[in-house]
Amino acid sequence: MAKAVDVWKILWDVLEYKFFTGVAHKGFDALYGKMNPKNMHYIPAVNARAALGIAAGTSVNGVKSGVFLVDTFLGTFVEEYNNFIKSLDVSFLVFVYNSSGKKIKAPVGIPLITFSEDNYEEKLVTFDKKIIKHKKPGIIVLEEGIIE
Numbered sequence: 001m002a003k004a005v006d007v008w009k010i011l012w013d014v015l016e017y018k019f020f021t022g023v024a025h026k027g028f029d030a031l032y033g034k035m036n037p038k039n040m041h042y043i044p045a046v047n048a049r050a051a052l053g054i055a056a057g058t059s060v061n062g063v064k065s066g067v068f069l070v071d072t073f074l075g076t077f078v079e080e081y082n083n084f085i086k087s088l089d090v091s092f093l094v095f096v097y098n099s100s101g102k103k104i105k106a107p108v109g110i111p112l113i114t115f116s117e118d119n120y121e122e123k124l125v126t127f128d129k130k131i132i133k134h135k136k137p138g139i140i141v142l143e144e145g146i147i148e
Contacts, residue, residue, distance in 0.1 A: 001117060001145065001146060001147065001148045002115070002117045002120055002146060002147050002148070003147070003148060004030040004031050004033065004034040004147050004148065005034045007031065007120070007147055008031070008034055008035070008036065008039070008040075010120075010121050010124055010125075011040075011066070011093075011124075012036075012039040012040060013039075014121065014124075014125060015064065015124065015125065015128050016064055017040070017064045017065065017066055017093065018039070018040050018041065018063055018064060018065075019040065019041050019042075019043075019055075019058045019063050019064070019065040019066070020035075020040060020041070020042045020043075020065065020066045020067070020068065021042065021043045021044070021045050021050075021051045021054040021055055021058075021065070021066075021067055021068070022044070022045055022051045022067050022068025022069060022095075023044075023045055023046070023047060023048055023051055023068070023069065023070070023073070024044060025068070025070045025097055025099075027070065027097030027098075027099060027142065027144070028068050028095070028097060028142075030147045030148050031068075031095075031147060048069055048073035048076040048077065048080075049076060049080060051067045051068070051069065052067060052076070052077060052080045052081075052085065053080075053084075054067075055067045055092045055094075055137075056084070056085050056088055056090055056092065058092075059088070059090035059091065059092045060088055060090055064092070065092045065093070066092060066093035066094070066095060067092065067093070067094045067095065067137075068095050068097070069094060069095070069096050069097070070096070070097050070099050071096050071097060071098050071099050071100055071104055071141075072099065072100075074096060074104065074107070074139075077094060077107070077137075077139075078107045078110075081107070081110065081137065085137065086136075089135040090135060090137070091131040091132050091134070091135055091136055091137060091138065092131075092137050092138075093128075093131075093137070093138055093140055094137050094138065094139045094140070095140050095142055096139050096140065096141050096142065097142050098141055098142065098143050098144065101143075101144070104139075104141050106139065107139075109136070110136060110137065110138070110139060111127065111130055111131055111134070111136060111138040111139070112138070112139040112140075112141065113127050113138070113139075113140055113141070114140075114141040114143065115140050115141060115142050115143070115146055115147070116146070117146065124140075127140070
């Protein structure tokens, strides 16, 4: 298992993600518990659409941002991406908690990785470079218990 504080350190210090939003879910408790307002800002969202709009708007302004979504909202993400976000040419991270335990497939045209504890810093850095280069959001799937 990866330690939440180490994951945040990579996101804050290495990749310079400073803004996060999302709809609260117990699957993200380990990450929520180690948030530090000295390093980042977090705005809870009332629903997935609001979270995606907040992250996209923040990214338009040049601030690297991330969204927390449960896999059941992946359809909402795809709809919002196709209807609105794609036209903005912005990148941000979309952390998707896999509540179903089923394999999550990448939506067409959207980069996706499944977080794993082996070599995760290098994988996150590489993934971040990819989404920035292509100006697209990128999905990071979090399986049950992968982060403590």
